[in-house]
Amino acid sequence: MNDKPFTIQPLPHKGLGVIATRPIAQGEEILSESPLFTQSIARSAHTIARSLSLLTKHEQEQYLALSNCHQAQLPPLLGIFETNALPCGENNAELGLRADRAGIFLQASRFNSSCTPNVNNCWINSKKVISIHALRDIAEGEELYLCYTGMLDVRDKRRRLLKEKFGFDCHCEACGRVGKELKESDRRRQTIQRLIDEIPACHSLPADGVRKVKTALALLRSEGIALYEDTLSYDAFQFCVASSDFQSAKMWARKAYEAAILSGGVDYDGVEKFRKYMENPRSHMAAGMGRRMKLSPPDDV
Numbered sequence: 001m002n003d004k005p006f007t008i009q010p011l012p013h014k015g016l017g018v019i020a021t022r023p024i025a026q027g028e029e030i031l032s033e034s035p036l037f038t039q040s041i042a043r044s045a046h047t048i049a050r051s052l053s054l055l056t057k058h059e060q061e062q063y064l065a066l067s068n069c070h071q072a073q074l075p076p077l078l079g080i081f082e083t084n085a086l087p088c089g090e091n092n093a094e095l096g097l098r099a100d101r102a103g104i105f106l107q108a109s110r111f112n113s114s115c116t117p118n119v120n121n122c123w124i125n126s127k128k129v130i131s132i133h134a135l136r137d138i139a140e141g142e143e144l145y146l147c148y149t150g151m152l153d154v155r156d157k158r159r160r161l162l163k164e165k166f167g168f169d170c171h172c173e174a175c176g177r178v179g180k181e182l183k184e185s186d187r188r189r190q191t192i193q194r195l196i197d198e199i200p201a202c203h204s205l206p207a208d209g210v211r212k213v214k215t216a217l218a219l220l221r222s223e224g225i226a227l228y229e230d231t232l233s234y235d236a237f238q239f240c241v242a243s244s245d246f247q248s249a250k251m252w253a254r255k256a257y258e259a260a261i262l263s264g265g266v267d268y269d270g271v272e273k274f275r276k277y278m279e280n281p282r283s284h285m286a287a288g289m290g291r292r293m294k295l296s297p298p299d300d301v
């Protein structure tokens, strides 16, 4: 089906938001959109005004109609940009990455935030578009959510950041948990973050590295977060390839490949690399560099 599977409409306490107008399958591309304009990290009201001056009057009006949660602190043009801009490049706070450009997308800017998002945005550099994919099967009538920030922080910190940067109190499913459920959710997210931080230092203990990857993947699943599977699986691939366990390496590369396609589509950065290593793990530069040992493949093969 090629029709746009969503509508943008007013929602209680959230301004506008995006609602599925039919069932959407996991991995389906929901939107592919070019930016109205982009800005570097060193942006200001002045640089934004310059970009806007190159647009049509109608486009300028559309920009000015976007929401602005920084009205009290920033000049209007900059406030609108900071409320709505999405990264045009690799951007992942948990992995310490920050895209050097951000852009305004008239439709993608209407997606609200959840700390357990059901869609993912990624920048497709070869096409210069933002692409949004379903992270799980979505029913007709469900709201579509990106995650704006700090998914692996504990609830109180997430709420504080969302209030500071986007001006709202988050009542998403994850932030609405209480008591034991909240404690468990916080603990899972903290543990995933700790494992992501520890994994790069596991090169001399690759079995430990693979074990940490598996633990992080299991916790992500329990927490309902359908992200990071590609990068974590690629970490496990690298441990296996360095240890000359090419059979397990192949399976980890396949897992990274399939996860990257589901969350970002075939043009997503990394997909081609994962495909190459899935077909020929020995072509990786670290192949056979470590002590030879049998590690383990993903649990779900």
Ligand SMILES: C[S@@+](CC[C@H](N)C(=O)[O-])C[C@H]1O[C@@H](n2cnc3c(N)ncnc32)[C@H](O)[C@@H]1O
Pocket (backbone or CB within 6 Å): 013, 014, 015, 016, 017, 066, 067, 068, 069, 083, 084, 109, 110, 111, 112, 113, 114, 166, 167, 168, 169, 170, 171, 172
């Ligand atoms: C990029 S815009 C999203 C679209 C916006 N709702 C609109 O009307 O254009 C970001 C703003 O949406 C609102 N928002 C996003 N996620 C929200 C949520 N989970 N609950 C309440 N408001 C939210 C906040 O006001 C935030 O500053």
